[in-house]
Amino acid sequence: METNNLSTKLVEIREKTIEYFNIEEEYMYEHRLLFYITPDEDIKNKFKNYYIELKKIGNFYPFLDREGKRFRITIVEGTKQPEAKRQIPLILLIATLFTATIDGYLNAYNPVYHEIISNYNPITTLVLYVISIMGIVGIHELGHKYALNKYGIRADWPKFIPGVPGILPTFGAVISQREPAVNRDALFDIGMAGPISGFIITIIVSLYSTITVPIISQQKFNILIKKYGEGTPIPVPLIYILLQDYIRPLSPHQVVIMTPILWATIIGFFITGLNLLPAWQLDGGHMARAFAGERYHSILTMISILILFLMRFWLMAALVLGLYLMSGGRSARPLDDISPLSTTRKILFIIMLILAILCLPSF
Secondary structure, X not given: OOHHHHHHHHHHHHHHHHHHOOEEEEEEEOOEEEEEEOOOOOHHHHHHHHHHHHHHHOOEEEEEEEEOOEEEEEEEEOOOOOOOOOHHHHHHHHHHHHHHHHHHXXXXXXXXXXXXXXXXXXXXXXXXXXXXXXXXXHHHHHHHHHHHHHOOOOEOOOEEEEEEOOOEEEEEEEOOEXXXXXXXXXXXXXXXXXXXXXXXXXXHHHHHHHHHOOEEEHHHHHHHHHHHOOOOOOOEEHHHHHHHHHHOOOOOOEEEOOOHHHHHHHHHHHHHHHXXXXXXXXXXXXXXXXXXXXXXXXXXXXXXXXXXXXXXXXXXXXXXXXXXXXXXXXXXOOOEOOOOOOHHHHHHHHHHHHHHHHHOEEX
């Protein structure tokens, strides 16, 4: 940016700052503006409107912090980021569809289902499985996209992460956010929007799974074991067990047989539970940062990693710990890091923590 043009914009920013706040001191260094302002009871709404006005001037971001008993606004010019290549999200989406389809094929074409399910159609099961998996992950990311658009935050389209057929069809998806959230409320909403959206779809899939899952006697199950060998026990989240007990309770001598749709349900709950943990830059980590601030966010991250270890998700715990350490423990901070989270959102945070535990599979 040319020096004269930048100087003009900085003058405009100063005028807008005077319009919204009472300036006690001001400084300029390295093309940055620094204002010390008088604390205000209505700082959250004023700052939000102030930020909207600054966006009209140019690519400038005001960071509101507390320095002792004083409030400080630091104006930083945003760097120009290259436009994301649109074909990459599409390629990753196709790749994830492929891994989900192969995984669905490996699960659906199982001779056991022909013995215990009348008129079993593996093609129908395969299609429903792929729709369930892609729907859970896709709606999760669209939830984030909706919240980002609601707050006027620029972000790329979600990038799906292909999985390993036979193990996990997808490792979820990520959205690259190009601007910070304006305050803690916005940071919380953006973090929560994805898991809640994906959770709703998972509940729909789980209801279908609960109604249609084959339930057989222990005697018949023992016959299947002799014929096909013992399968691998799959840990099921508590929330699904509660749904099963409510909709189709089992007798002491009955066994539920894992189906592809039930597997999709478990994956959906696992994605929700994992993302709701208040760790690092997971969705729950963003909510934790909004709820507790930077210092306690680090403590909650370590607690979350410990929970993953105790629940035997060693690889995931090691991955989160490694990424946390590699990032230097950085968290996603909002522009306004002074205004507290709303009371309603504080209550929602506690509910989300409970939901996380209910959704994680237990061994």
